[in-house]
Every structure is written in C-alpha cells, then in structure tokens.
Amino acid sequence: MHRWLLNHVDTVMLMLLFVVAAVGFAFLVLTLMRRFAPSLDDREQNEVAVLSVEIVGAVYGIILGFVIVALWEGFNAADDNVAREATAISAIVRNADAFAPEARDRVKLAVGEYVHAVVDDEFEMLREGKNSPRAATAVDGIYAALQSYEPRTE
Secondary structure, three states: HHHHHHOOHHHHHHHHHHHHHHHHHHHHHHHHHHHHHHHOOOOOOOHHHHHHHHHHHHHHHHHHHHHHHHHHHHHHHHHHHHHHHHHHHHHHHHHHOOOOOOOOOHHHHHHHHHHHHHHHHHHHHHHHOOHHHHHHHHHHHHHHHHHHHOOOOO
C-alpha cells in the first residue's frame, strides 16, 4: 500500500494531503477538547503545554534527521550498485573482444539482452519490490555465452 501510494501519487499532492490531514486532526482534537473538557481551557497549563510541544518537536526533529540520513544512504547504495553493475557489464564486453568473432557476438548479444531486460523490465519491477524473471534469464544467457567459448590456444 505504501509503495503504491509513493509510486502513483504526485509528491506535492501527497505532501498537501498529509499536511491537510494533520491540521484537520489537530483542529478536530482541539474542538472536541474545548467542547467536552472546558476546564482545560482556563490557560493555567500553557507553560507546561509549551514545554511539552517543544520537547516533542525536538524529538521529532532528531528522528526526522535520522530518517533523512538513512534514506540518503539507501539512495547512495543503490547508485553505487548500479555503477558497479554497469562497470562489470562493460568489462565483460571489453574482455569479449579477445574472443573469436562468433563467440564475441554471442557474448555481446547476451549482454545486450540483459541490459534491455534490466532497463525495460527490472527497474520498473524493483519499484514494486519484485525481481524480473526476464533479467534472471538474461544473466543465465551471459553465463552460457561465456562458458560456451572454447579457446584454441593457451
């Protein structure tokens, strides 16, 4: 549910929805408290209420900071994984240039299939938290192309 909401609802609209919901909830609680507990509205507890709100705000700020740092680290880890995989794929293609033409073409075709499977299929499925069977099959195709090469000399 949360993943669907984040993937399909515009960020600005989602932010406005949560802000309106939070303000509406606070207004509802305030109205109900004034109606059913009028003795709390005599302003004697203002200092305690302000101190309580400040403490809650400080704790919320600290937690929010940790959440932002954790999300940023996750984003950087995903970026690093993509960069490492792209480097490994390019190394496979460069190393295949040493093969005989038919073996080199098989490897490059298998790598091309994998890259298209990742870009066209797997990236979209990863947004949903799923893996792509097409990409897994394409990886097997790369291994098969590499293992099928028989060198003629040492």
